Amino acid sequence: NAGVTQTPKFQVLKTGQSMTLQCAQDMNHNSMYWYRQDPGMGLRLIYYSASEGTTDKGEVPNGYNVSRLNKREFSLRLESAAPSQTSVYFCASSEGQGRGFGPGTRLTVT
Amino acid sequence: KNEVEQSPQNLTAQEGEFITINCSYSVGISALHWLQQHPGGGIVSLFMLSSGKKKHGRLIATINIQEKHSSLHITASHPRDSAVYICAVKGGSRLTFGEGTQLTVNP
Numbered sequence: 001n002a003g004v005t006q007t008p009k010f011q012v013l014k015t016g017q018s019m020t021l022q023c024a025q026d027m028n029h030n031s032m033y034w035y036r037q038d039p040g041m042g043l044r045l046i047y048y049s050a051s052e053g054t055t056d057k058g059e060v061p062n063g064y065n066v067s068r069l070n071k072r073e074f075s076l077r078l079e080s081a082a083p084s085q086t087s088v089y090f091c092a093s094s095e096g097q098g099r100g101f102g103p104g105t106r107l108t109v110t
Numbered sequence: 111k112n113e114v115e116q117s118p119q120n121l122t123a124q125e126g127e128f129i130t131i132n133c134s135y136s137v138g139i140s141a142l143h144w145l146q147q148h149p150g151g152g153i154v155s156l157f158m159l160s161s162g163k164k165k166h167g168r169l170i171a172t173i174n175i176q177e178k179h180s181s182l183h184i185t186a187s188h189p190r191d192s193a194v195y196i197c198a199v200k201g202g203s204r205l206t207f208g209e210g211t212q213l214t215v216n217p
Contacts, residue, residue, distance in 0.1 A: 101152070
């Protein structure tokens with residue numbers, strides 16, 4: 001089993017460009033999450049999906065959209081990237097006591 | 111004040127030392143997680159606790175619900191334990207994360 005996979009691993013965007021971060025899990029988890037990690041701060045929740053067909057805003061949703069495509073896949077879209085969105089992004093999934101994290105996407109917006 | 115506070119922020123130890131990382135939180139929780147983030151960035155879940163103590167190999171995690179405090183202990187530390195250790199508390203459906211403790215174990 002691959003666990004939680006994310007693509008791409010690295011990305012450089014210019015201000016105003018758009019992109020979608022892809023996430024997939026093969027652990028049959030219902031809940032999926034997108035976090036960002038910035039220096040000196042804990043992981044912060046952007047959006048989450050408690051189950052297929054539902055999505056909810058987290059702490060820092062502005063500038064992002066998500067799609068829970070099916071039980072396995074949860075994508076994060078930046079419609080118009082800004083330098084403040086330079087960060088490392090992690091996808092995660094959970095079910096009961098089980099929890100997995102993706103390897104992270106390092107995004108730089110210039 | 112953050113809802114989850116970890117101490118110390120940075121910790122350097124010699125191989126073989128006993129290590130303690132602390133986590134205090136200010137909100138009601140249903141569970142507490144300890145995570146390890148490797149130098150390459152990957153995050154691994156170490157423990158989920160709602161009471162008492164759990165042990166896995168050289169790692170021990172304890173939680174005191176009344177005092178809103180948890181500790182992560184590493185016995186006989188090794189350079190491969192060098193990583194960021196993150197405490198996260200579960201209240202409702204979400205996790206709130208501490209900033210992490212950077213541990214370096216020197217040979």
